[in-house]
Amino acid sequence: xxxxxxxxxxxxxxxxxxxxxxxxxxxxxxxxxxxxxxxxxxxxxxxxxxxxxxxxxxxxxxxxxxxxxxxxxxxxxxxxxxxxxxxxxxxxxxxxxxxxxxxxxxxxxxxxxxxxxxxxxxxxxxxxxxxxxxxxxxxxxxxxxxxxxxxxxxxxxxxxxxxxxxxxxxxxxxxxxxxxxxxxxxxxxxxxxxxxxxxxxxxxxxxxxxxxxxxxxxxxxxxxxxxxxxxxxxxxxxxxxxxxxxxxxxxxxxxxxxxxxxxxxxxxxxxxxxxxxxxxxxxxxxxxxxxxxxxxxxxxxxxxxxxxxxxxxxxxxxx
Amino acid sequence: xxxxxxxxxxxxxxxxxxxxxxxxxxxxxxxxxxxxxxxxxxxxxxxxxxxxxxxxxxxxxxxxxxxxxxxxxxxxxxxxxxxxxxxxxxxxxxxxxxxxxxxxxxxxxxxxxxxxxxxxxxxxxxxxxxxxxxxxxxxxxxxxxxxxxxxxxxxxxxxxxxxxxxxxxxxxxxxxxxxxxxxxxxxxxxxxxxxxxxxxxxxxxxxxxxxxxxxxxxxxxxxxxxxxxxxxxxxxxxxxxxxxxxxxxxxxxxxxxxxxxxxxxxxxxxxxxxxxxxxxxxxxxxxxxxxxxxxxxxxxxxxxxxxxx
Numbered sequence: 001x002x003x004x005x006x007x008x009x010x011x012x013x014x015x016x017x018x019x020x021x022x023x024x025x026x027x028x029x030x031x032x033x034x035x036x037x038x039x040x041x042x043x044x045x046x047x048x049x050x051x052x053x054x055x056x057x058x059x060x061x062x063x064x065x066x067x068x069x070x071x072x073x074x075x076x077x078x079x080x081x082x083x084x085x086x087x088x089x090x091x092x093x094x095x096x097x098x099x100x101x102x103x104x105x106x107x108x109x110x111x112x113x114x115x116x117x118x119x120x121x122x123x124x125x126x127x128x129x130x131x132x133x134x135x136x137x138x139x140x141x142x143x144x145x146x147x148x149x150x151x152x153x154x155x156x157x158x159x160x161x162x163x164x165x166x167x168x169x170x171x172x173x174x175x176x177x178x179x180x181x182x183x184x185x186x187x188x189x190x191x192x193x194x195x196x197x198x199x200x201x202x203x204x205x206x207x208x209x210x211x212x213x214x215x216x217x218x219x220x221x222x223x224x225x226x227x228x229x230x231x232x233x234x235x236x237x238x239x240x241x242x243x244x245x246x247x248x249x250x251x252x253x254x255x256x257x258x259x260x261x262x263x264x265x266x267x268x269x270x271x272x273x274x275x276x277x278x279x280x281x282x283x284x285x286x287x288x289x290x291x292x293x294x295x296x297x298x299x300x301x302x303x304x305x306x307x308x309x310x311x312x313x314x315x316x317x318x319x
Numbered sequence: 320x321x322x323x324x325x326x327x328x329x330x331x332x333x334x335x336x337x338x339x340x341x342x343x344x345x346x347x348x349x350x351x352x353x354x355x356x357x358x359x360x361x362x363x364x365x366x367x368x369x370x371x372x373x374x375x376x377x378x379x380x381x382x383x384x385x386x387x388x389x390x391x392x393x394x395x396x397x398x399x400x401x402x403x404x405x406x407x408x409x410x411x412x413x414x415x416x417x418x419x420x421x422x423x424x425x426x427x428x429x430x431x432x433x434x435x436x437x438x439x440x441x442x443x444x445x446x447x448x449x450x451x452x453x454x455x456x457x458x459x460x461x462x463x464x465x466x467x468x469x470x471x472x473x474x475x476x477x478x479x480x481x482x483x484x485x486x487x488x489x490x491x492x493x494x495x496x497x498x499x500x501x502x503x504x505x506x507x508x509x510x511x512x513x514x515x516x517x518x519x520x521x522x523x524x525x526x527x528x529x530x531x532x533x534x535x536x537x538x539x540x541x542x543x544x545x546x547x548x549x550x551x552x553x554x555x556x557x558x559x560x561x562x563x564x565x566x567x568x569x570x571x572x573x574x575x576x577x578x579x580x581x582x583x584x585x586x587x588x589x590x591x592x593x594x595x596x597x598x599x600x601x602x603x604x605x606x607x608x609x610x611x612x613x614x615x616x617x618x619x620x621x622x623x624x625x626x627x628x
Binding site: 128202234235 | 372374375376377378452453455456457458459460461462465466470471473475476479
């Protein structure tokens, strides 16, 4: 276990930066490298920063040169942020993953790959079981662009691990993360003056606290298991209750008008919701986390309700 | 609540609002004039407005279920005059799978089974029931069903609930039951592929057959308009004596007289979880449950007498 050499893609993201800082402090980790075009969000003194675009074929030269045994793939864009087209998002997600895997072929020391994927691959469906298990990824058709991206990424990693018995490839399927300092679709949604909801729907939402999100990656690095593993805080929360705990008011909109109203709101400066997020707001989604506990050996500390309450408390204190 | 207290409540509420209080505080102030029970209800509603309530991971909200109980109590006592037999046969602890006949496009029968257990069982507990999945695409109904204990009819949900030692109600007739024409009332449809038996075997939960008489007269389905159903994404579009002719009023169920009988539990734990893959055993138990319910239905129909009086 000691003397691990880890490379993190997307080290400029919030989770990527915190993960690098945590691995730097870990006595079992001797070397950390971070790949991104964006600088890390927190100061990292021991991490070797590789300033390269994951879509660029030259990472096929840069990554093998590091001699790492573990790669944490964190550069997956969950929603197009400001100034990013959905085309660019697709490129980073799919082409980036392809380039990364091409580079992996040349890393002879590689033993472990951990991917921070998304539970979005299950979709959000009215007929869905309340808690998806890992083997239910293809229960429903893939409906959104992001879902198709994630499914494609998962396929690439599956094919890769079939060809490489010596490499354990863990696909972590994350529910949306929430926590202090986090800027994600869910925190942006809860920071608006009013939160648009689908009239008459109160879906079950499941989130993961940022601390648990990090610890789950570290646990998977220590104890990699092949295949997909769900990551989420225990329990679920109703959307209506989540909005009330955040101290906000819901703005119920009849389902057929939802898209039109929120895009008008976008022009007025409100946040816009991606297709995935809209489906989540209508139908919700929960996942079963027994595999994370039993096989990876990590049990999240913060329930979904705790995570929301903690975040809401901090947001109120800041306001 | 008598008229006097209502008036004094409104008066205090007005005074509170006039003196510049926000609505929730004004209601709290006004509530001081209410009798204790009503005051508690008002306070509970106010707490809920702040998000101060709890639901479990399925969305079941015991507080909410208690708040709406008077409505179901009215249906239970006055509207359908439900008579119950054998409630004590339902085990008071641990996992149990209630298996019942099913009719009516809304799960009224599930709510009445709940009421029967809450009223008649020595150690009452709220059953969770599996509801046809298309209901979860409907506004308000989807939210309400979840709050009182309904979950999407998926074997994975039933398994997880039983593993959590819950009391779970299933309707193996499924959509074939809700959609059967009036002329076929109380004739049990095929019990799917026996999936409920597999689930019981896998979890070792005893099966308690339940016969519900009365539910099959509340929406007498005389006809069906398949194209309209397809348009709405519903399994069928029923024509009843009142629906859709009376508009929203057509959704009001007819006041038939009900009987609910809980039968002797069928033990499954001794077969072991592997028996769930034994097709012959699964179908045999499934047929046995179906037969017992069918038999009890005919017996209770006779005991009930006329359907509406």
